Amino acid sequence: MNNFKYIEFTQPAGTFYMLSMPASFVSKIMDVKERNEDGEGTQRVDSKPRIEEIKKYCNDPDATFPTPIILAIDSEHLTFESDGTVTIENKAKIADILDGQHRIKGISNSDNIDKFELPIVFIKDATEEQKAYIFSIINSKQTRVSPSLIYDLFAVMKKRSPQKTCHEIARSFNKLEDSPFQNRLKMLGKGGGVNASLSQGTFVKRLVTLITNKPDDYLIRIKNGEDLPVENLPFNDYFRNDKDDVIFKIVLNLFKAISKVFTYEWNHPEKSILSKGIGYGAVIKAFPEIYKVGKEQNDLSEEFFIKTFEKFKLILKEEKKELTSTYFGSNETYVTELSKLIERAVR
Known part of the structure; x- marks a missing residue:
């Protein structure tokens, strides 16, 4: 016709x-x-x-x-x-x-x-x-939609998805009193407390990479009631087995440790890149190596991560570098460079 x-x-x-x-x-x-x-x-x-x-x-x-x-x-x-x-x-x-x-x-x-x-x-x-x-x-003339808004809307969906899991973690971290990210995330790409230095969109986009390399494919498979393919990523097994609470706890332990080892840097985002996109991105990028060692030792506690980042702090001192924009710029090259330094702390 x-x-x-x-x-x-x-x-x-x-x-x-x-x-x-x-x-x-x-x-x-x-x-x-x-x-x-x-x-x-x-x-x-x-x-x-x-x-x-x-x-x-x-x-x-x-x-x-x-x-x-x-x-x-x-x-x-x-x-x-x-x-x-x-x-x-x-x-x-x-x-x-x-x-x-x-x-x-x-x-x-x-x-x-x-x-x-x-x-x-x-x-x-x-x-x-x-x-x-x-x-x-x-x-x-098209206006780009904020990634933070897109990820926030995943919360409306009834079915699970990697994006929804990471969004829920972000939202909880921004509210919990014992979270190092309390009032530190720019939910919907704006707002947050005086020390808000990371957008919800960046937080979720990076964290999802620890679950799957194909989040949209996972979402479609979940809707169709299909099995999820196994991927060699730290949180993949937890997600496939509905253990979002384990992902939440490990990530919380990780960033609690970072905030305690680098207390000054974490509490002064206007001077340090640690809690900004570059620092956060580097931590997430280095995490698979950190996780591998922690899993071998059967220890993913806050104390394990504290020991790891204390070693990283010594490496920074040896390299005569600080977690500032003077040493680490604002593109992906610096994310990779910083992640390599973090990985050295677990070798």
Whole structure:
């Protein structure tokens, strides 16, 4: 079927038509014209990881793509009927994609393409200038959603997920009186106490990596009632066996120890990077090595972590370095450098 009911609406840029279309039909008629060195085309080069991500997401029983795919179609391929429908020629590559190329390619590469009806908005007889302008406006005016808000919304979900587990830990840490992070996390990316130096989003994003390298895949598998694949990560086994309380306790012991060994640095985030993104990221990155030793010794207590970070403190002294931005800058290279120094404390 290639005859569709549509809604016509007008904006300063022109007249648009909105309709619902099977993803399989969109996949057939679409044409993606990538920008080349000769100045032709409007679309970016395909991001294969993004397409693969969307393909996997299509396995989610709650998968949804409610935002419209934007197309440009010439009149020669359209027939507007008197009954308020439009017939679109059933022919390959007659519709230029202005927005949504990765969505439709990801859906097309999945095994679930026939499950999706997609909202489509198209403009007819658009010039190349109009196509380029619409594409640039759509992609330059989008507001990025705070990662902290995204992770916070995982709490609304009834089913477990790595993201929800880590969010709950973050929220508890920010409230508990005996937590070194009490009022120290910027929940929803803002607020917090006077010493708040780490966003909820950063806290969760890093912590999730100790559970799984594929949190979205885990979420989909949990929804589908499938077994979770084993990964060689510190908290993977605990999560798969519903032992979130163990994860909570170990992480609490870890950061209590850090805050006690580096009391001044922890309590002065305006001077030290320890409780900021760089310091926190380095601790999480080094944790698998720390965990390995603790597991071998059957000791993941606060005292074990205190001994580890006391050794780390001596290493910093030997290297004549301090936990400040003078020695450790604000990019991932410094996270790695600092994590390597921490790992030396357990070898």
